[in-house]
Amino acid sequence: MARTPGKPVVDEKSATASGGEDDLKEATPRKITRRCFLGTMTAVGASTLISPSHLNAAEGFEGWPNRFGMLTDLTACVGCRSCEKACNEANKLPRPSAPFDDASVFNDKRRPDAKAYTVVNRYADPKDKNKFVYRKMQCNHCNEPACATACPIHAYNKTPEGPVVYNENLCFGCRYCMTACPFYVPAYDYDSALEPKIVKCTMCYGRVKTGGIPACAEACPMGAITFGKRNDLLKLAREKISKSPDRYIDHIYGEQEVGGTSWLYISGVPFEHLGFPTNLPKRPLLEETKGFLSAVPLVFTVWPALFGMCYAALRHRDEAAKEKAETEKKEEVKHE
Amino acid sequence: MSDGATRTENFRSWFMDKLLMGMTWPEYIRTLITPFNIVAALILSVGLPLIAMRFMFGLATITHASNDYPWGLLLGWGLFGGVPLSATGFVMATAYYIFGFKKYHPLVRLAVLTGLLGYFFAVIYLLTDLGRPWRIYYPMTIAFGTASVLFLVAWHVATYLTVQLIEFSPAILEWIRSRRVRKWALRITIGMTIGGIILSTLHQSALGAMFLLAPGKVHPLWYSSYIPIFYLSSSVYAALAMVIVVSTLVARFLRNRADENFLGNLDRLTLGLGKGAGIGIYVYFALKVLGVAHDDHWALLNTPYGYWFLVEILFFVLLPGLIFTCGVKKQRVGAVRFAAFFAVIGIIVNRLNITIITFNWNLPGHLHHIIPPWQEVAVVMSIATIHILLFRWILNRMPVLREEPGYEAH
Ligand code: SF4
Ligand code: SF4
């Protein structure tokens, strides 16, 4: 079913450009409307008209040349947690139980949660057991965010500037976005009964939109977090790697993972040692479900015809049998 | 007697006849004191307060409240496990109305009711698990995530629930003796059945397709681009096995609600269903093997998760299939029934494997995270108990296992 016969597969090029997404979105409901069943699908079709079409714009698509990103240089990070503190203050998050200069938090591997958009974790340096490597973790603001693909209410939005933002007013809390996010980012505030919501880094969208830079990048005393145009950051990262090949491994994490992310990382140790998922495909995750969704109109058009025919054949057989029985009966009467 | 008094009297007799099954209140209450009901009451006395707490204090009171494991038993069991077992209505209605397997008539209503309640309770589990269940209609009216597989599932489950209600409505209408409406309901049976086929094929497979978005999280042996087909094909045999399971249970525990047509034909029909289920299992088994071959995952079979995968497909899938085949060949209804229970458990194992047991298999300490808290288990057990009680309530009153005198079959 992944690649359904009878429906041309969207070719790779148009799929990675944002057109791919639109193709998919329109193809599915529009065809359904034609076979409008129970009026249901009319409404689904109508959704195509209503829903904004800029969900998941993709890398390589010339439409967003100004898209921003972040570059974290993990070799520069010293684990001071200034970024955590800055994020906490800038976003008015609740005060954590342990202060930001408490190094004991490094004993556990933490993840972003309902009270923190970002956390820094400590890992043993595989090259030198006495040294540590630190990794800052937060939403990667994917080019084709799986969270946005997953959400049935379109509560996520990939903004033209780059940040992936979430709208609490739409969310009903199914948490499929959490299941889908390949980087284990969205958190849920399970403790709230009335207004639980997804919590995740916004890439300081409010600041970015008005020409500012994200709080964590501003706060980092080591300059480990750089904010800028994603294209420039890629160039910068490449430069850094080629200038000091001993310092860095030759991989920009986020350049290609799941179709690329706005947040990029360079590191001195292989990423799998730092808890980064390394088993991810290079193509956007929405590609995985595209084949299935393109089969939907097929089912809506072929099934009624097929099963309708079966039923018609059955009726025909029944009626023929009945007629035959009746003629036989009549003949019997005649013979008598 | 005044008009009002007559009306009250009419209502009283209607109430006694329909709801108390012809008994007075004290008589009715006395019949309720049975060992089963006492156990049910005990379960509910623990679970219902927990459900209330969940809505007062948030999901954290009954679930793990884990950010890495957003879904637990409520969805793994209730939605992903419940929906394939509720394919009964779609499978039996298709066989009976579209393909003309007329001899299964005594089982069709039971199958439709099993499906209807199965979906209804899948939605109940979902509502318990959603962060803001009062927004359940949002995907239908407020905003549309048309690229989301869950969007499709939401639409289809909602629509199909309505379709099943219409399919089952003749039984309700016979019960309240509404001959005219019943006639209308019967007219659209075929349309509803074909609608049911479309919706079921799509959302059964969509439940599997939901996991396509998480290639990094589902174990590679269970993650396959064929997963929608696996889900669909297993739901077909799951449905046949489930009809056998449910009919076995009602023939045993609600014997007095069934007529001769049902009880007398049951063994013969069970053998027929068993034959179908056996074939369904072989098809599914072959597909699963193809899936491993397609992704060339043979080497993974020789890992701990690989052994568990083999247990699933050999012990929980192939073995019940073989028992079905032997049972049918030797005309041993008991064996077929055993195989059906076994196959149903196998389906649940498969769905739990994908949603819970192997999901996030590569996270450290994974297996410690998947043991559900007792509160969640208690809530699941309570909802399942209410499911059974409602099922029994309906079978006790409406013509499902019997034909209503004066109404022709359809
Ligand atoms: S990292 Fe996760 S939450 Fe952030 S945009 Fe990507 S998929 Fe969405
Ligand atoms: S939890 Fe909210 S944001 Fe996430 S997928 Fe569900 S509705 Fe969308």
Ligand code: SF4
């Ligand atoms: S970009 Fe903003 S929201 Fe995201 S981690 Fe940095 S400070 Fe926090």
